[in-house]
Amino acid sequence: MTLPDIATCAEPAPLRQRGQHEVFCGLTSIIWLHRKVQDAFFLVVGSRTCAHLLQSAAGVMIFSEPRFATAIMEERDLAGMADMHDELDGVVARLLERRPDIRMLVLVGSCPSEVIKFDLTRAATRLNARHAPRHRVIAYSGSGIETTFTQGEDNFLAALVADKATSRPAGAAAKLVVAGCLADVVEDQFARLFSELGLTGVVFLPGRDAINGLCVGPETRFILAQPYLGATAAALEARGARRIDAIFPLGAEGTSAWLRAICAAFRVDPARFDAVVAQPKRRAAAAMAHYRPWLQARRVFFFPDSQMEPSLARFLSREMGVALLEVGSPYLHREHVAGELALLPAGVTISEGQDVDRQIDRCRAANPDLIVCGLGLANPFEAEGRVSKWSIEFSFTPIQGFEQAGDLAELFARPLMRHAILTGGADRREAAR
């Protein structure tokens, strides 16, 4: 499969929407970041709404030791009766006394803290003076006014990169930084592939603990494993690292192109590359083939959620034979997703931003076979007799890489199979196999 030359592709003109957004704010990224980075604690500085959001999302699990909390701002803070920085110091002291095992404390900004211009970066610097090196303190913003869903992770990683620059003695700079939170199993698979390809000095960002060595310099190359990392890329580039451009590692084609771009950057012998990926590629093709009958020619509509939509749509259309109706994304980073957009079929509607009621109107009019949307819309669509795939699962499932290509296809096929089973459709027995 040859990829078109991205440089010659016409810039698509997306549909720009302004209006009601039915999306998560960046605070939601804490739900997976607290599990990936096990020695970090995320302290949101915000209102009761922020606390409520977090526990509504994560509180279904029962935590002996929560790894996130909220410092809830009260009237006295807003009225200026209490010094916010003193108050925060008190909260942090109480927290660290209770949880001395916290290695990195992450202060997370919210809408209320941003609106009143409470400077958390400054607070982090001050708290570091008191608590480092035992507890490192960093800050980033996950506010809804500035970030959508996965952009919270982007800001967190950017803050990590900036912090590494100041906090550690410079060691040997990493040769390759793979940026973007990946499931542990996916990270391990990529690490094995890199070593088979003869690549050394690879660092994953984020790692499994926050206090690990990440040293970035002019000789560092980095590649994005996730499409929502504009700020992280800028932070790495500010340290002198250079980006390897590629489409994202979703599906066999995406993974292959992503690895090939890395190999090209590090001048790995193409024959060696072909030898290393041959078997995983075959496995991916075999796994995906199971689900192709379910997805072939089905019409799919994407609501904006995580910025992964262009990559997911590319995977579905090119590897699963899906017909795309609309691909909505909360934000399009022109440079980072250029390759993905170039691979989408001509004429597909790309939309950026949202006006949710109008988008629902468009979706109903298009009458798709499968709607990829958030949890606020999914059950209401199901109740109308439509089939939906809730998009948050793409952030909570191992989907990158060759070995997960089949799992990724299955995520899309599953609601269609379930629909067939429960409605006693003709393909019911096939679905239940």
Add this chain to the structure above:
Amino acid sequence: MKLSMWTYEGPPHVGAMRIAASMQGVHYVLHAPQGDTYADLLFTMIERRPSRPPVTYTTFQARDLAGSTADVFKNACREAVARFKPDALLVGASCTAELLQDDPGGLARTLDVPVPVVPLELPSYQKKENWGAAETFYRLVRAFVGRSPRPENIPANSCNILGPTSLGFRCRDDVTEIVRLLTDEGLDVRVVAPLGATPADLARLPEAAFNIVLYPEIADVTARWLKTAHGMPFVSTIPIGVGATEQFLAEVRALAGLPVREGLRRDRLTWYSRSIDSNYLTNKRVFIFGDATHAIAAARIASEELGFRVCGLGTYMREFARDVRDAAAKYGVEALISDDHLEVEAAIVAARPELVLGTQMERHIAKRLRVPCAVISAPTHVQDFPARYSPQMGFEGANVIFDSWVHPLMMGLEEHLLQMFRDDFEFNDGAAASHLHPQAPKPAAAPVETAPAGVIATWTLEAERELQKVPFFVRGKARRNTELFAQGKGIHPITVETLYDAKAHFAR
């Protein structure tokens, strides 16, 4: 600024949303930043509602702050009215919008939309979810119940039910259970509100003889206003538990002018609790925490109907602190009034219960302390919006309560055998109750036993070993009692003798 691991209530606008989502024909325009739409998931996921809640959010972003967020709000109102054509429009602000001071109420008055607009003033940094719901319900009732006098000749047996809401703890089935009970008693239930009601239904509230408040947290304010403005009496005994249900029915019959009826016990809890299998439940120490209504009801059931000993009682709702204090006095415990999860945790550690009856948040504490736990009150999560019929109120509610509170406790036989033989490779101290975990996971580390303030407790090695022979569910209590005893007598260090002296001293 307050450190909150978990919050017992959401912000007040979530309460307002619950009222809007409970009702028909009410739409809520909420001035809020992008991201606050997470609240939709409470309805569509946790409660599995098949439609979007009737809320339009302005979802402003940082770039809007430079321009006129007031215009964004006004457009949202116009579009919502045009699209959804509600009978009434609620308007208000979330915590972030409150900082912008756009005054949604004032703006909506200048809109000239063809529906009644009810502005909400919900101070986000002072008040919380239940208050927001109560205030919203009150404002809506005030807006739609006229000042005109009540009609003549209202049948004495007609009543309204006030308080059940969307996302309320088991409201769906409580309403079914209580309406059925009342109908069987010969009552005529007119309006149930806010759950399922329209603004027109609210207008009909004064046409019933009296009101029944099932959830004071939501409807107490409204019922009091209806009493003041329209002379409507109201019943506020909460029919949770067998005794409370019978008392409730007696009060309702008295108000409806119906003769006193000797209650036929229509529940199974009474016999289940009486049957000898329940003998081992006697004086099991139980810590109770939740909203005031459910906590007070649970304490009564626990002590009078199940024979537990209430060793702690509290609520996160300051508005009802007095009621909980009065109840706690009955059981000889001091009420805990706090919305600080860490304080609740400390109180549970100190009380050493064998069972915690609380909210979703107490499940976190109970897991850490390895104490059995059942949920009796909001805040809850998806598993407490079950498919099966599971009221808390009325006689069937009592049956549900018996099953769900006894379930987490170790069964009698297992408890006996554990006291006899401690080192079994499968059934031992570290293993969870076998009816709960077929593949018992490795238990969490037991919490650090801290001596009460001022107690210098040193145990000899033998005494420490002997203490380990006490079954785990009462070991904490035994340790504490022994240390208190030793301190009182000036004994130092604690020996095996001291342990047994204390045991005899505290025996009841």
